[in-house]
Amino acid sequence: MTALLTIEEVSKSFGPVVALRDVTMSIDEAEAVGLIGDNGAGKSTLVKILSGVYAPSSGRLRLDGRTVEFHSPLDARRSGIEMIYQDLALCNDLDVSANIFLGRERRHRYGFLSLLDRVGMATETARILDELGIAIAPDREVGSLSGGERQMIAVARALQFQPRLLLMDEPTAALSAEKIRVLLGLVDGLKSRGVSVLLISHRFTDILHVCDRIVVVRQGAVVGEIQPHAQPPEHTMALMHGLMTGDRPTSA
Amino acid sequence: MSQDYTGPTMVPTPAAVAPGPRARLIAVMGRRPGGVNPGLLAALVVLFIGLSIFSPYFFAPTNLLNIGRAMAIVGIASVGETIVIISGGFDLSVGSVMAASGMISAYLVGAGMPLPVAFSTSILVGIGVGLLNGAIVGYARINPLIATLATLSIVRGLSYVLSGGQEIVVDNETWVNFGTDTFLSIPYIVIVLLATFLVAGLAMPRTLFGRYAYAIGSSARAARLAGVAVNRWRLAFYVVCGGLAALAGLVAVARIGYAQPSAGAGIELDVITAVILGGTSLSGGRGTILGTLIGLALIGVINNGLTLVGVPAYWQLVVKGSILLAAVLYDELRRSRHDET
Numbered sequence: 001m002t003a004l005l006t007i008e009e010v011s012k013s014f015g016p017v018v019a020l021r022d023v024t025m026s027i028d029e030a031e032a033v034g035l036i037g038d039n040g041a042g043k044s045t046l047v048k049i050l051s052g053v054y055a056p057s058s059g060r061l062r063l064d065g066r067t068v069e070f071h072s073p074l075d076a077r078r079s080g081i082e083m084i085y086q087d088l089a090l091c092n093d094l095d096v097s098a099n100i101f102l103g104r105e106r107r108h109r110y111g112f113l114s115l116l117d118r119v120g121m122a123t124e125t126a127r128i129l130d131e132l133g134i135a136i137a138p139d140r141e142v143g144s145l146s147g148g149e150r151q152m153i154a155v156a157r158a159l160q161f162q163p164r165l166l167l168m169d170e171p172t173a174a175l176s177a178e179k180i181r182v183l184l185g186l187v188d189g190l191k192s193r194g195v196s197v198l199l200i201s202h203r204f205t206d207i208l209h210v211c212d213r214i215v216v217v218r219q220g221a222v223v224g225e226i227q228p229h230a231q232p233p234e235h236t237m238a239l240m241h242g243l244m245t246g247d248r249p250t251s252a
Numbered sequence: 253m254s255q256d257y258t259g260p261t262m263v264p265t266p267a268a269v270a271p272g273p274r275a276r277l278i279a280v281m282g283r284r285p286g287g288v289n290p291g292l293l294a295a296l297v298v299l300f301i302g303l304s305i306f307s308p309y310f311f312a313p314t315n316l317l318n319i320g321r322a323m324a325i326v327g328i329a330s331v332g333e334t335i336v337i338i339s340g341g342f343d344l345s346v347g348s349v350m351a352a353s354g355m356i357s358a359y360l361v362g363a364g365m366p367l368p369v370a371f372s373t374s375i376l377v378g379i380g381v382g383l384l385n386g387a388i389v390g391y392a393r394i395n396p397l398i399a400t401l402a403t404l405s406i407v408r409g410l411s412y413v414l415s416g417g418q419e420i421v422v423d424n425e426t427w428v429n430f431g432t433d434t435f436l437s438i439p440y441i442v443i444v445l446l447a448t449f450l451v452a453g454l455a456m457p458r459t460l461f462g463r464y465a466y467a468i469g470s471s472a473r474a475a476r477l478a479g480v481a482v483n484r485w486r487l488a489f490y491v492v493c494g495g496l497a498a499l500a501g502l503v504a505v506a507r508i509g510y511a512q513p514s515a516g517a518g519i520e521l522d523v524i525t526a527v528i529l530g531g532t533s534l535s536g537g538r539g540t541i542l543g544t545l546i547g548l549a550l551i552g553v554i555n556n557g558l559t560l561v562g563v564p565a566y567w568q569l570v571v572k573g574s575i576l577l578a579a580v581l582y583d584e585l586r587r588s589r590h591d592e593t
Contacts, residue, residue, distance in 0.1 A: 055357060089477045091466070091467045091475065091537065092470055093469070093472035093473050093538050094470055098466075098467070100465065102475065102478040103478030103479035103480050104478075114460065116459065118457075168271070
């Protein structure tokens with residue numbers, strides 16, 4: 001497999017505080033990578049760099065081998081990196097269709113009048129959800145859906161931007177029961193469409209079986225990498241809490 | 253692990269939902285979140301029947317049109333307020349804008365300006381106050397209650413300054429007659445009231461303006477992340493509210509024949525009561541223009557009914573305040589129930 005995104009020796013400081021130190025890792029095409037670490041380990045900072053919120057203090061990002069610089073979240077979106085926030089950033093009072101098309105509504109023009117093409121958007125939403133195998137009616141109010149269903153809507157929405165990499169921040173936060181199954185289904189579906197996924201979590205048990213690889217960060221640095229199906233969980237816990245030094249990843 | 257997976261997948265399944273006739277109908281009819289509360293409608297019907305039995309004067313065309321006339325000023329302003337509250341905002345300055353609008357037009361007409369010039373100036377001032385409100389709330393991130401409380405005071409003060417605190421008598425017959433004349437026995441001001449509701453009621457579910465009012469009120473952050481220019485749209489919502497308040501001010505002058513700097517003082521209580529009673533959520537994202545119309549009708553009928561059955565005017569304030577409290581408590585109850593599901 002070829003590397004989609006490479007993070008090379010990325011550091012980020014906020015004044016005297018070093019949030020990230022020489023982070024190097026890569027994400028392959030159609031790969032699901034987990035990023036775990038305790039609160040304050042530097043996960044959010046790294047994700048914000050990938051989604052264009054922060055610029056790295058040093059180091060670079062490569063997409064398809066080419067160096068890229070993101071000056072805003074819009075830059076990251078244009079490069080095919082889409083972010084799903086922990087709270088999913090949906091409008092709960094609007095229906096599914098309105099959420100899927102939020103910010104890029106279809107309209108009919110009648111002279112100076114411009115009216116929403118509600119039938120068109122509802123039909124297209126039904127088609128999108130159908131294609132993804134999501135059995136939710138387009139006119140359902142998003143606030144009435146379960147956590148897993150809302151996450152599917154957030155993913156369906158993100159997919160409309162044709163992303164190559166989907167960043168999911170604490171994807172299990174919105175899920176209650178059956179959470180791993182729902183997430184597993186979603187991530188498998190994304191991979192089969194050729195989309196790479198980076199799942200950020202502070203609870204590795206939640207994403208253990210969902211990821212092909214899990215990268216462990218601690219105190220702003222990558223301290224190890226885990227093949228979830230090969231290593232016992234104790235190893236991961238130890239990595240997270242610094243009881244073992246762990247091996248540096250070799251993918252750089 | 254993935255072999256025994258039986259939960260939802262993203263692989264196409266025949267169970268997926270196609271847009272049925274119901275979804276199509278809803279898309280066409282425009283069901284909006286927080287539709288009309290059936291309890292409210294029932295209360296209105298019960299009041300209608302009760303008052304018709306209690307008072308022989310209530311269910312007469314003249315009295316019903318009087319209710320419409322009495323509620324026109326509050327009603328026109330409540331349409332703008334509904335839009336602002338749906339978008340997660342609040343506007344306390346509507347009463348002051350009414351007074352300023354009436355004073356400015358009365359002053360200009362008195363100085364010999366033609367009516368269209370005077371009215372346009374008033375509406376522009378209303379739009380200007382709306383821009384100011386929207387900018388303070390959106391760009392300066394000041395709480396809308398405080399922001400519009402400040403503009404309430406500023407605009408009210410300027411209305412007094414304009415005439416040294418005096419009222420201005422309007423001798424323009426076109427303007428004053430507009431307050432009493434009828435078309436097919438329907439008062440012009442009731443026609444203006446209904447037209448305002450009709451345009452806003454049709455526009456909210458069908459335009460980007462309405463869609464973004466709901467979206468921003470529901471989650472301003474989600475809207476911003478989706479690329480919606482949230483602060484610019486906020487300006488638009490407050491501008492419409494300010495412009496409609498100015499229109500209501502012109503109607504108020506037409507009704508009584510003179511402009512007062514104290515006009516519309518405390519009217520925000522009635523305006524906000526109509527909106528909240530109509531089912532618009534104080535936390536934004538939910539509400540309808542039709543709901544506000546029903547809320548307005550309820551207040552109008554209660555005011556009228558209390559007068560007909562001889563309740564002193566002072567008590568009407570107590571009753572109105574209690575109704576507002578009940579409506580807000582109901583909204584809170586409904587919201588907490590909604591959150592639990």
